[in-house]
Amino acid sequence: MENRELKELAIPRWEELPDLDLYMDQVLSYINSRLEPLSIGEDRTVLTSSMVNNYVKTNIVKPPVKKHYKRYHLAYLFVVMLMKRCYSLQEISRLIQVYSNIEDPGRVSRDYNKFVSVFETCLQQMLESGRCDTEFIEDPSLEQQIMLNVIRTLCSKIWVQNSLRSLDEAAGTK
Numbered sequence: 001m002e003n004r005e006l007k008e009l010a011i012p013r014w015e016e017l018p019d020l021d022l023y024m025d026q027v028l029s030y031i032n033s034r035l036e037p038l039s040i041g042e043d044r045t046v047l048t049s050s051m052v053n054n055y056v057k058t059n060i061v062k063p064p065v066k067k068h069y070k071r072y073h074l075a076y077l078f079v080v081m082l083m084k085r086c087y088s089l090q091e092i093s094r095l096i097q098v099y100s101n102i103e104d105p106g107r108v109s110r111d112y113n114k115f116v117s118v119f120e121t122c123l124q125q126m127l128e129s130g131r132c133d134t135e136f137i138e139d140p141s142l143e144q145q146i147m148l149n150v151i152r153t154l155c156s157k158i159w160v161q162n163s164l165r166s167l168d169e170a171a172g173t174k
Contacts, residue, residue, distance in 0.1 A: 005037035006162060007127055011078055011116045014071065014109035021068030024049050031077055038082075038158065047081055055080060060093050075112040082119065086153050095150060098143050119151050126159040 011034060022030065031047050039046070055061040061076045076096070083092045122132040132152050137144050 006158070007124065009037045009120065009123065011035075011120065013113050013116060014075060017071045017074045019071060021065070021070055022074075023067060024052065024064075024069070027052065027069045027074065027077065031074065031081060035078070035081055038085075047077065052077065054089070058089055058093060060089065060096060072108050075108060079112065079115055082154055083150065086157050087150070095146065098146060115147065115151070118148065119154065122151050122155040123158060126155045127162070130159060130163075132156075 018030065028047055028049060035047075052061070055077070056063050060080060061073060064073065079096070080092055083095065087095065118136050121134060121136070125132040125134065132155055136148060140148060
C-alpha cells in the first residue's frame with residue numbers, strides 16, 4: 001500500500017497558519033487544499049460554508065469577527081475536519097471541551113500543535129506498519145488519553161480506507 005500524498009500530508013502548525021483575517025471563501029480554499037490528501041473515495045474531506053456556519057451555530061467554533069476568520073478559527077476547523085471522519089458533531093463538541101480552552105490563546109496553539117504533530121506521526125506509523133504504538137505523552141491524564149485515542153481512531157480509519165482502496169485497485173474493481 002503506497003500513497004505518497006498521504007505519507008507527505010503536512011497540516012500547518014499554529015505558526016504556519018495565516019496571521020491575517022480571512023473571509024469565508026479564503027478559509028474554505030485554504031483548509032480544503034491542505035486536507036486534499038485525506039480525500040479518499042466517497043469520504044471526501046471537503047469543508048463548505050454551510051458546515052462552517054453549522055459549527056459556529058453549534059458553538060464548536062467561535063463566530064467570525066466582522067465576517068473575518070482568525071488563526072484560532074482555522075486551527076479549530078482543521079481539528080473538526082479531521083475528527084468528523086469518525087465522530088458526530090455532538091461528540092466533537094464534547095471532545096473539544098474536554099481538551100481545550102479557547103480563551104487561553106497560548107494553550108490553543110500548544111494543544112493544536114500537539115494534536116497535529118501526534119496525528120501526523122501516528123498516521124505515518126499506520127501507513128508504514130498498520131499500527132501506532134508510540135507513547136506520545138508520559139503518564140497522560142485522562143483527557144490526554146482520550147485525545148490520543150481519538151487520534152489513533154482517526155488514523156486507523158484512514159489506514160483501513162486506504163487499504164481497502166489498494167485492495168480494490170489490485171483487484172481492478174475501482
